[in-house]
Amino acid sequence: MNKFLAITFLTAVVVLTSCSDVKRKPGSIYMPDMAYSRAYESYDDHSKLKEKGIHYDARPVAGTIARGKEMPFPYAQDAAGDTTNYTLSKTVPNPIDSLSVVDAKEAERLYLINCGICHGAKLDGNGPLYKDGNGPYAAKPAALVGDAKYENMPDGQMFYSVAYGKNLMGSYASQLSKRQRWMVIKYIKNKQAVAKASK
Amino acid sequence: MTILRSLTKILSIFLFITLSTSIGNQVNAQDGKALFSQNCASCHAVNKKLTGPALAGVEDRWPEKKNLYAWIKNSAAFLKTGDAYANNLYNEYNKTAMNSFPSLSDADIDAILAYIKTVPAPGAAPAGGAAGAAAPAEDDSDSTLVFGILTLILAVVSLILLQVNSNLKKLSDDKSGIPAVEPVPFYRNKAYIAFIAIILFIAGGYMTTVGAMNLGRSKDYQPEQPIYYSHKVHAGVNQINCQYCHIGTYQGKQATLPSVNVCMNCHMAINEYKGEPLVRENGDVVDGTAEIKKLYKYAGYTEGQPWDASKAQPIEWVRIHNLPDHVYFNHAQHVNAGQVACQECHGEIQKMGEVKQQNDLSMGWCVNCHRQTKVQFKDNGFYSIYEKFHADIKSGKIDSTKGITVEKIGGTECQKCHY
Structure with a gap:
């Protein structure tokens, strides 16, 4: 009896303590009706809404523009092997003439987050992902300052590349709003002008 | 004498020529590297397909060097000549036009080609770093187990000793003629029962309280994700800003998870993992390249072909940080207006291979921070x-x-x- 008790106790302790301390399951919930939303929230399972008779589409109605937002870019993305719209996009002017102090700061923040990682904080095409070819990114990003091709590239064509992607660069339309894209392009153009003036 | 002199003359001339040509070659390759990185590197790598083909062995592939010069200087014009090799190449790479480089002279192109030859093939160069970094730090797992067993052994020993003590007492009583009292088994001994009851009461009370307090909290929650995505590699080693992917932190309530196209911004070009070995919490080694291939599967991307973003399927990441529905929390208010760094609530994310909930996200924790x-x-x-x-x-x-x-x-x- 004594032995039997001791052995069961010992094995119980060994089993309990040998469990991994990596917590792969979330904790239990007290009053789940207050913890989980009755309404559909972001990152819920939205796959079966239609079956439940809920017709919801977060996308704006086709052909509409939200108040205070920019007009859409007039040229669509080219089909593979075609460069017509890429060339035509040169003619689109930047709706932002100059950046206010606050906007310039914001544009710099956006540039450093979204572009600097490849094109470099100094716009020299040598961001932390490329690092002179030692980083994980194999292709050399464009040197926005110091390469005549990009210094002479009109704002509209830059917008085309940011919005639709170009070669290995992907589209940033999901990360930057239209206004933010134009702001970043203005920021790049300003930096290029400063670099040219100091030459 | 004259023969000897002429011989030395010839020799020295020969030496001069070989030396100068070899130096010339070196200079060529060095210039070539600069020219390559200036003009070619954004679309070509030596050993890897990018926007354009890998350039290793390019001279051998082109039927005539003259054609290669013409192609590089003006690819569009050369295509119109109807050259079969050039047209096949153009179609193979989804009709992506190669930029023309009229400013490059034949000598420049030769220098680039010389540089390409100096780059070793990927298999040839021994990768020294991989083996050395592998040894995982064997952390001496916590000593609670050892102490628990020790306590148990001591408890058993003391029980045995108590039993022995009572037996001895009984023996000595027998000897001295004191009539033996019917021995009480330990499970009916009142002192034992009281002791065990108190222990159970304390332990039970403690466990109930802790369990109740942890209801609805998930501190240290570290689920396995559909893809082993390492924040340590992305945000730590490669210094990608948190907001590159979590755009919503600055703008709204949700931090937002990146859609597959954000991953593909970089992973169109980065298709293999070569950094330090990745290890799961339980010690399993993760093959980083295989995890990138999992991403390609979600994205519906076949390497070497153009990517159609509309074929992508969302990755169902397991949500870790979650507040109950009766609490309102807004990321923008904290990150944008409050200028709180991500790490203050989420811990050192940039050092986590697998993300773990650092804080319990309890009300006390929130209020404490608001007070301070x-x-x-x-x-x-x-x-x-x-x-x-x-x-x-x-x-x-x-x-x-x-x-x-x-x-x-x-x-x-x-x-x-x-x-």
Whole structure:
């Protein structure tokens, strides 16, 4: 009896303590009706809404523009092997003439987050992902300052590349709003002008 | 004599020529490297397909060198000549036009080609770093197990000793003729029962309290994700800003998870993992390249072909940080207006291979931070409407070194978070 008790106790302790301390399951919930939303929230399972008779589409109605937002870019993305719209996009002017102090700061923040990682904080095409070819990114990003091709590239064509992607660069339309894209392009153009003036 | 002199002359000339040509070659390759990185590297790598083909062995592939020069200088014009090799190449790479480089001379192109030849094939160069870094740090697992077993052994020993003691007493009593009292088995011994009852009461009470307090909290929650995505590699080693992927932190309630196209921004070009070995929490080694291939599967991307983003399927990441529905939390308010760093709540994410919930996200934890944290009042448009506080700071009524805590501007009012 004594032995039997001791052995069961010992094995119980060994089993309990040998469990991994990596917590792969979330904790239990007290009053789940207050913890989980009755309404559909972001990152819920939205796959079966239609079956439940809920017709919801977060996308704006086709052909509409939200108040205070920019007009859409007039040229669509080219089909593979075609460069017509890429060339035509040169003619689109930047709706932002100059950046206010606050906007310039914001544009710099956006540039450093979204572009600097490849094109470099100094716009020299040598961001932390490329690092002179030692980083994980194999292709050399464009040197926005110091390469005549990009210094002479009109704002509209830059917008085309940011919005639709170009070669290995992907589209940033999901990360930057239209206004933010134009702001970043203005920021790049300003930096290029400063670099040219100091030459 | 004259023969000897002429011989030395010939020899020295020969030496000079070989030396100068070899030096010339080196200079060529060095120039070539600069030219390559300036003109070619954004679309070509030597050993890897990017926008254009890998350039290793390019000279051998082209039927004639003359054609290669013409192609590089003006690819569009050369295509029109109807050259079969060039046209096949153009179609193979989805009709992506190669930029023309009229400024490159034949010598420049030769220099680039010379450089390409000097780059070793990927298999040839021994990768020294991989083996050395592999040894995982064997952390001496916590000693609770050892101590638990020790305590148990001691408890058993003391029980045995008690039993032995009573037996001996019985023996000595027998010898001295004291009539033996019917021995009480230990499970009916009142002292034992009382002792065990108290222990059970304390342990049970402790476990119930802790369990109740942890209801609805998930501290240390570290689920396995559909893809082994390492924040350590992305945000730590490669210094990608948190907001590159979590765009919503600055703009709205949700931090937002990146859609597959954000992953593909970089992973179109990065298709293999070569960094330090990745290890799961339980010690399993993860093959980084295989995890990138999993991403390609979700994205519907076949390497070497153009990617159609509309074929992508969302990755169902397991949500870790979650607040109950009756709590309102807004990322933008904390990150944008409050200028709180991500790490203050989420811990050192940039060092986590698998993300783990660092804090319990309990109400006490929230309120504590609101009591202690000073609001970033200076140059912060969001708080410009708190005119009285600004005036008081100016007049010295409020000690500007102590500042204004979140509590002072109503950060601990119930309705701020529960409504």
